[in-house]
Amino acid sequence: MxxxxxxxxxxxxxxxxxxxxxxxxxxxxxxxxxxxxxxxxxxxxxxxxxxxxxxxxxxxxxxxxxxxxxxxxxxxxxxxxxxxxxxxxxxxxxxxxxxxxxxxxxxxxxxxxxxxxxxxxxSERKLLDEPIIKIASRNRFYDKNGKHVRTKKEILGEDGQIREGCYIVKKGEVYEK
Structure with a gap:
């Protein structure tokens, strides 16, 4: 049955x-x-x-x-x-x-x-024929969470060095793909 x-x-x-x-x-x-x-x-x-x-x-x-x-x-x-x-x-x-x-x-x-x-x-996103690549037109600064911040001062420690986990994407480099 x-x-x-x-x-x-x-x-x-x-x-x-x-x-x-x-x-x-x-x-x-x-x-x-x-x-x-x-x-x-x-x-x-x-x-x-x-x-x-x-x-x-x-x-x-x-x-x-x-x-x-x-x-x-x-x-x-x-x-x-x-x-x-x-x-x-x-x-x-x-x-x-x-x-x-x-x-x-x-x-x-x-x-x-x-x-x-x-x-x-x-997927909820569509596959692109070609990736969209974003290139920095000026230096870009990122905090320890990977969030873009406006100025270099925001990622520097008291000693003037870049804090751990923070980073800079230099002008002309790819910052997003």
Whole structure:
């Protein structure tokens, strides 16, 4: 007798996107992993996490940085009849086309094989064809938290030396990418 259940979608905020990708896409961690599909290279997720963490620190916001989001999409059990690679590619490419964002997804069953589902991780930022590089038109000063300050005096200690953790980006150097 087939299992009858309702489909559902759950969305989660991810504060460790690289760790979550490893978890959902690893045969060692998922005993019923059928397929993994990616719309971009893995280095995109490292860069995304780094960029989001830097922006989060700059904002001075409390709490955890949201690096990406994840949808867990329960599928009807009858979908096991479809080829896993093609099913996952169809879902993921449709999402990317509609929302214009990079994705990585994995198709699983739970341990008891009663819940056939997709984990779809997506970026809230779009991948640019070329990075935006900002070059300092004058020296830029940063405090120990990485926050831009207006003057050199703000990062100097009583001894006239740059305080620990503070730094200067010199005129002509890249300060943001």
């Amino acid at each position: 087939p299992i009858v259940r309702n489909s559902f979608i759950q969305m989660t905020k991810l504060s460790n996107v690289k760790g979550r990708i490893t978890y959902i896409s690893s045969h060692a961690k998922q005993e019923n992993l059928y397929a993994v599909y990616e719309t971009t290279e893995r280095k995109f997720w490292r860069e995304l996490a780094k960029c989001n963490q830097e922006e989060f620190v700059k904002s001075g916001t409390e709490g955890k940085c949201i690096e990406a989001r994840e949808l867990i999409i329960a599928l009807p059990e009858s979908f096991v009849e479809y080829q896993p690679d093609m099913l996952l590619k169809l879902f993921t490419e449709h999402f990317k086309q509609n929302y214009g964002t990079e994705c990585i997804s994995a198709l699983h069953h739970n341990k008891r094989k009663t819940n056939y589902h997709i984990h779809l991780i997506f």
